[in-house]
Amino acid sequence: MACFLKCVRFDVTPTITDKPTSKEGYSAVTGVTRYSWDDVEALTSNFSRLIGSGGYSSIYMARLSSSAKAALKVHVSSHRLYKIFKLELDILLRLQHPNIVKLLGYFDDSEENGALLLEYLPQGNLQEKLHSDSKQVLPWRNRVAIAFQLVQAIEHIHEKCIPQIVHGDIKSSNVLLDKHFNSKLCDFGSAKVGFSSMVQPSSGSRHVTMVGSPGYTDPHYLRTGVASKKMDMYGFGVVVLELVSGKEAFSAAGNGEMLVHVAAPLMHEILDSSVDIAEEYVRGFLDPRLLRDCVDIDEVKTMLSVAALCISSPPSLRPSASQVSETLIQKIPSLSFLGCGKRV
């Protein structure tokens, strides 16, 4: 999998330009506005429309002064969760990348209440898009583009930021989609910042305080409590398996089956095989809703090879984000449409 093509990069977009609407202040340095609670109530029309929720937050539709839509993520009020809000705020204030959700503003009472105003992503999260009963099937070329854009975001936080960042919770519900199905990584509440490649558990014990999301958690992390970039690559590998198979990473409705276990025989075959893997085997794993779509089976094999390496154990065998993005560029011709922003 060591394919080292010169990688296509997205241009980093400028910072937010929406006008300040608050006496609390707009920072020309960050391009981000600090809002008062009155502003927050006005932006969300008193929290009238809930558009999402997570373990630590509720997300509401908001309208900026320009009438553009935005999403307000209100963290649950508590001293402990305030730290998660501050972590996410501090990280988003520093990140600018087309495949990472943009911070437009925030509210912070400096005690235990915080909210983030984010760009609004109208197609919601990838998990819903892949696994809802909707008749609209995400085409293959959008799936490979989403994988590529996700790994570009990961490459940015792992390799381009100072200090570097481990996201810590790469999963399909943390991948948001814009109207053209471009992907944006969100939710930095589990992130680790400021290390070269690894973060030891802060207590020094082997006790794992951050368990992660079922179906996505790196078994090596569960065993050792050591957070590293490779755990993000594990989560990325699981998302790639979801994109290829259309199956959920963790089937709560079923018997708690995990996609990595379902895929394990195929993954071993791919890693062990010195010859090309049989097409029927690969097609058997492919999302059946895609069969009528135009799918290049070699591209499916490339995606599965990437997934196999990303979820392989030990972590030292997993590729870096830049290696994966180079491989995808080299071996996935469908990515050539990227940059055109075409609709599904």
Ligand SMILES: Nc1ncnc2c1ncn2[C@@H]1O[C@H](COP(=O)(O)OP(=O)(O)OP(=O)(O)O)[C@@H](O)[C@H]1O
């Ligand atoms: N900017 C946005 N635009 C549109 N929808 C969003 C936006 N941000 C979040 N959402 C929706 O809200 C959901 C939860 O968001 P997020 O993952 O940031 O919350 P969380 O509390 O950190 O969740 P978790 O339980 O994963 O930690 C997302 O999966 C998505 O459906």
